[in-house]
Amino acid sequence: MPPTSIGIGLIGQKFMGRAHSNAWSQAPKFFDLKVGTRLAVVSARDATELAAFAKRFGWEKSTTRWQSLAKNPAVHLVDIGTPNNMHAEQALTMLAAGKHVACEKPLARTLAEARVMRDAAETAGKRVKTFVWHNYRRAPAIGLAWHLLREGKLGRIFHVRARYLQSWGAASTPMSWRYDASKAGSGAHGDLNAHLVDLTRFLMGEPIVDVHGAVTPTFILSRRSATGKGKEKCDVDDAALFLATFAGGATASFEATRLAEGHLNDNTIEINGEAGSLRWSLEDMNVLEWCDASDSPRLRGWRKIMATSAGNHPYAANWWPDGHITGYEHGFTNMAADVLRVLSGEKPELPLPDFADAYETCRVLEAALLSAKHRCAISLSDVL
Numbered sequence: 001m002p003p004t005s006i007g008i009g010l011i012g013q014k015f016m017g018r019a020h021s022n023a024w025s026q027a028p029k030f031f032d033l034k035v036g037t038r039l040a041v042v043s044a045r046d047a048t049e050l051a052a053f054a055k056r057f058g059w060e061k062s063t064t065r066w067q068s069l070a071k072n073p074a075v076h077l078v079d080i081g082t083p084n085n086m087h088a089e090q091a092l093t094m095l096a097a098g099k100h101v102a103c104e105k106p107l108a109r110t111l112a113e114a115r116v117m118r119d120a121a122e123t124a125g126k127r128v129k130t131f132v133w134h135n136y137r138r139a140p141a142i143g144l145a146w147h148l149l150r151e152g153k154l155g156r157i158f159h160v161r162a163r164y165l166q167s168w169g170a171a172s173t174p175m176s177w178r179y180d181a182s183k184a185g186s187g188a189h190g191d192l193n194a195h196l197v198d199l200t201r202f203l204m205g206e207p208i209v210d211v212h213g214a215v216t217p218t219f220i221l222s223r224r225s226a227t228g229k230g231k232e233k234c235d236v237d238d239a240a241l242f243l244a245t246f247a248g249g250a251t252a253s254f255e256a257t258r259l260a261e262g263h264l265n266d267n268t269i270e271i272n273g274e275a276g277s278l279r280w281s282l283e284d285m286n287v288l289e290w291c292d293a294s295d296s297p298r299l300r301g302w303r304k305i306m307a308t309s310a311g312n313h314p315y316a317a318n319w320w321p322d323g324h325i326t327g328y329e330h331g332f333t334n335m336a337a338d339v340l341r342v343l344s345g346e347k348p349e350l351p352l353p354d355f356a357d358a359y360e361t362c363r364v365l366e367a368a369l370l371s372a373k374h375r376c377a378i379s380l381s382d383v384l
């Protein structure tokens, strides 16, 4: 018998800690679920900040010892929102203790770590579930795009164009774990291309079979220390670009950067098929653009579809009356609702990525790093 309330243990209380805390408390309020949530315990490093955070977001307890979540019977699912270097150790500890795990992306710093996590999830067995927070799968218009692609509305697919452009990485931005390869693994690549590779794999429903022509430059080699004393070396990519081929033959291009002045959070996917094209951007996330090749030449062009009604957006009925937009945080809440559905034996509204699925995304990311390093094409069959 599944519990009537899933006890959540969260690790990390900053950016993702806030997004996830909100999601776990909102999901049972807006969705009809067979289980509720109990915000049992939150863990992070700074005791003073943590106590204030726990109070504000309604966590019953807080601790600076994340390891204690493994033995806590009130915790059924451990949610990992820490820097990438902590994902593997924390996930392995919790899986060994029989806890479900929802981990932030990228799954791990390296493919080797991701592989160990995938294997540990498999060893933990079917009763223990894993999830990875590829939250953009649950943006309003992405759900519509996924359904259109499943219905074959685009016909044969020729091109996938994916870019994630941000601009917060100028030389004036101080050092943080995100610029340190020992903590982050990679830079814009693992941070932003991880989202793009997951989203395009999810939408296309087929694997990427090869990667070509990757470049992963580091433009800014050192930054002022966050403590204000001196400079520290940066050893991750500031941008990562590569080409790829999907199993069905479609070509794909990926571009991720933190140095695209003028672009704040420009996560844009365009897919061109013989029957039409679709385009989505996070900066206008409720809209799906659609061009139908069967329209008369006089009227053919991009249509702007607001994915805000129960008829075209799988989560809309849980939110506001038709026509009212949802935002960034709703993607996390939609995902939390689907996680809770799975934990109570129901089907998720849209497929959820588990560790095995996120491992496949990590294989593509690794292939791009190898392509950049060796200046050659890499077949995914050589990256296991």
Ligand SMILES: NC(=O)c1ccc[n+]([C@@H]2O[C@H](COP(=O)([O-])OP(=O)(O)OC[C@H]3O[C@@H](n4cnc5c(N)ncnc54)[C@H](O)[C@@H]3O)[C@@H](O)[C@H]2O)c1
Pocket (backbone or CB within 6 Å): 011, 012, 013, 014, 015, 016, 017, 043, 044, 045, 046, 066, 081, 082, 083, 084, 086, 104, 105, 106, 133, 134, 135, 191
């Ligand atoms: N899904 C998304 O769209 C998205 C967006 C941003 C970040 N992320 C991912 O979320 C993760 C966290 O990113 P963030 O932006 O929240 O980072 P952050 O730096 O804002 O917060 C990190 C948190 O982890 C805690 N922490 C660090 N080391 C710890 C340790 N050893 N033990 C316990 N707690 C520790 C810190 O106290 C802090 O609360 C990263 O993997 C990142 O890639 C995902």
